[in-house]
Amino acid sequence: MTAPYPEELIQQFIAIVGEANALTSENDIAPYLEETRGLYHGASPLVLKPGTVQEVSDIMRLASETGTPIVPAGGRTGHVGGGVPRDGQRDIVLSLDRLNRIREIDPVANVVVVDGGCVLATVQKAAEDNRRLFPLSLGSEGSCQIGGNLSTNAGGTAVLAYGNMRHLCLGIEVVLPTGEIWDGLRRLKKDNSGFDLRDLFIGAEGTLGIITGAVLKLYPQPRGHQVAFAGVKSTEDALALFDRASMLCGSALTGFELMPRIGVEFTTKHIPGVRDPLSGEHAWYVLVDISTSDTAEAAERMMTELLEEGLETGLIEDAVIASSVAQQKEIWHLRDSMSLSQKPEGGSIKHDVSVPVSSVPAFMHEADAAVLAAVPGARICAFGHLGDGNIHYNISQPVGADKMAFLERWHEVNGIVHSIVRRHGGSISAEHGVGQLKRDELIATRPAIETELMNRIKAAFDPAGIMNPGKMVAVKAR
Template sequence: MSASVSPELLDRFAAIVGEKYALRSEAELAPHLIENRGLYHGSSPLLLKPANVEEVSAILKLATETGTAVVPQTGNTGLVGGQTPREGKSDIIVSLERMNRIRDVDPVANLLVADGGAILAEVQKAAEAHGKLFPLSLGAEGSCRIGGNLSTNAGGTAVLAYGNMRQLCLGLEVVLPTGEIWDGLRRLKKDNTGYDLRDLFIGAEGTLGIITGAVLKLYPQPLGHQVAFAGLNSVEEALALFNLAGSLCGTSLTGFELMPRFGVEITAKHIEGVRDPLESAYPWYVLIDISTSDSAETAERMMNTLLEQGFDAGLVQDAAIASSVAQQKALWHMRESMSEAQKPEGGSIKHDVSVPVSKIPHFMHEAGDAVMAAMPGARICAFGHMGDGNIHYNISQPVGADKDAFIARWHEMNAIVHSIVLAHSGSISAEHGIGQLKRDELAAIRPAIEINLMRRIKRALDPANIMNPGKVVSVE
């Protein structure tokens, strides 16, 4: 697929958006050829910034006619190399950064319509301006965009209460690889009319078309919000506390995040403004987030009751409740910076896995034993969205180890951790997607019938295989 694209063809693509919005120089292209973790470095002769859905349509029509590969890229914050063009090929990058409008907010119907290039934080602000909440929240929210969030079916910190992007979307506008425009911007909660085409594009990582617009669900702004940080002795106690929180708070439990001592230590050491609010050290910590829609008092009462009962049951060893919005943000900042805090500690091998919540302690113990047996001295930093069964099982290099030699063991360590995940009926990608990073592993672990179905869908929608080829599932 398009190992090289002629200068004449590049000019035809550039003419669609105008020369000003067609980037060709090395310096302009450079930031778009590398992804966040530096795992992939691709090549591309051209990046196009269309202004509207018609220009996106013209680009994809020409791409299909000429067999030119196209990579959609919005915020370039993806963590599996899905948005990075392939190395040694001439994939053309299509960036939606100019298509960043909030098209409409309907506070009565509790929905918002946005362009695919709208920045997540701007969508949150637009909802807030109407007294509403758009609940998707993640560390990259200042730069990631709705098209990318939908295409990776992003999760984030509030999935426990509100679900991931799939649950937050009512309708889509998509440009198909042929250039046809599908206006599926439906505003309905209930719509049982045939196959669910919307769900086909959500989580497809740009392999089936380009998402140019979306109808998103809004929720009431909570009146009460409480955040607490608790020290615990074991993951088993964290699970028991999660169960208690679920029964006391119901849907008001909006976050339950697990963190290990090592993660808290390095975050307090390396990230500005982060400090451990507890006097003593504990092996494990949880961040508890409660939001209530009736009153502030309800949230306060719930948090106090939960922690009191947690202390009485011997689950909570110590706890601090944030007493201001600034303190709430600081606690979340600690949790969200944990991955970043691993960087000064040297190399880090990552896993984004999920297992049924009840299996988390088994998974943690088995994975810990297996990792330490394979790599004595490894420093495990397993943290994440415990309430969703989603653990970012990160491993920092042993102190003093050679970083390159450590990173060279990435796939070996993945195989060890993923085999335990699969033994517990879990998933090797809970929220980051497949991209280039896990494509071959996906093909190896999913039943042949599922991979074949994915390939048939891909071939039916994208017969020329121009949409983000080589990502998610290979059809070559």
């Protein structure tokens, strides 16, 4: 780490939150210095846990006056190094763990107002207690926070029907790098008065300010809900089935997930309690989720008609409809555990990409061929949200390969896969963000005017360069 801060400055920061809410020991700070995949390891002399928006403001005002870099930390479930302080620097971590309240819920208006540090599962439960639905659903929902969800514009498994976080948010409250507070907690569904500042901060990964509050949309709880699991022989058949499901179910089609056989094998092998819902083996699988405000019988009719038609036309080889809520959760647990199940198989090089939905099969074939040519024996576990073209193109190391040697090829393999993504008009970051992992590639591959505009926006909001430096954009802290 570079020269430490004067003790007087450290004490000024601590005084804002109180000693009980400031972490200074190496053991206490350690969980904030590494992300889930272990790709990034940072350093920090201090973790601050403010309990009010005013305390966040006071921290940022002091940071701005003293040129102190601040890294916002939410639930720390990210995958691209966006919430990790830089190594060898003096970044101070600002944790939102204590800003975790449900401020207000209005079922009639279908909105809930929450703190930025509110855990996603807490918001889901509050909505459910009021006979409403907050539809964002992620594998990390028990620990990820709303501020982080908004900062990365999280998508999850229900984007097909409800959109990502940008679509689920009406207004936000933000503390700027200068310490100023912008109260944008508006509940309006129609507001065309000036620039939409909200959308600048959503997806900005904490580089423009800290989201301390949000107004989120709620929906009536579905009256009819059906989940099915089907085996198909190819990604082309999966896409054809999705097309039919879209036409038959319309807005009731909540999720349409694609999974390979190897992913099911990994998950049933390594995740306790997970089983294959089908008796035979299939090259590919789809998870179909239908939710409707109509009756339960209506959802059942739609799902039955879809599966019967798929079986008759040969698009589906075998299928099962969940017979209970518990079985619905079991099927979704299989899908949600797929990424985690790769860890016991050794090193895994991961991609979070999106291509136009109709291009998914072609992308898969081209990427598979290119990766296997570069890494013979690689085990490709590509799965994800077929309904919105978001594929988690993950690659497990060849059996018996050296893990570290395989992982050292991360950027090489990324380059192979991302070049195919771009050829199909896709994105190298669908829902996990840019962070440190993809920053340089984003700068190198986006049109120069795009990166220049991003840098201008960053400079306008954060002239001192103290807000989550080194992430997404190239502007460095001074």
